[in-house]
Amino acid sequence: MADVDGATAAPRPDPDPDDVSWIEPPTCPRCGALVRVYPTNYDRWVSLATVELPAKDVPEAFRWRLTPLPTRSRIAADIVAVRVRGVDPLPSEPVVPAHRMMCVPDRDGT
Numbered sequence: 001m002a003d004v005d006g007a008t009a010a011p012r013p014d015p016d017p018d019d020v021s022w023i024e025p026p027t028c029p030r031c032g033a034l035v036r037v038y039p040t041n042y043d044r045w046v047s048l049a050t051v052e053l054p055a056k057d058v059p060e061a062f063r064w065r066l067t068p069l070p071t072r073s074r075i076a077a078d079i080v081a082v083r084v085r086g087v088d089p090l091p092s093e094p095v096v097p098a099h100r101m102m103c104v105p106d107r108d109g110t
């Protein structure tokens with residue numbers, strides 16, 4: 001399921017309280033764009049776009065939503081990414097597109 005969703009991002013490093021450099025925003029290794037990396041609700045990680053878009057502009061396969069972590073979860077994060085599936089969101093409802101939807105790899109040198 002995770003591979004189909006594109007939830008193949010590498011986990012974030014554990015935050016080190018003594019190391020402030022990791023706060024640097026993550027970037028996509030393929031195109032260099034800023035991304036947000038979130039854990040999913042099934043122990044995988046996914047790169048999401050830094051902006052929300054209306055659901056009508058995002059193909060169903062790329063729709064994600066950020067939700068507060070359920071209490072007592074074993075994932076050490078405040079927010080998890082959950083695929084929007086099942087219920088169709090309203091066309092104007094904001095969703096978070098997977099970065100993969102807008103990823104344009106830099107093909108220089110290949």
Ligand SMILES: [Zn+2]
Binds near residue numbers: 028031032102104
């Ligand atoms: Zn990219």
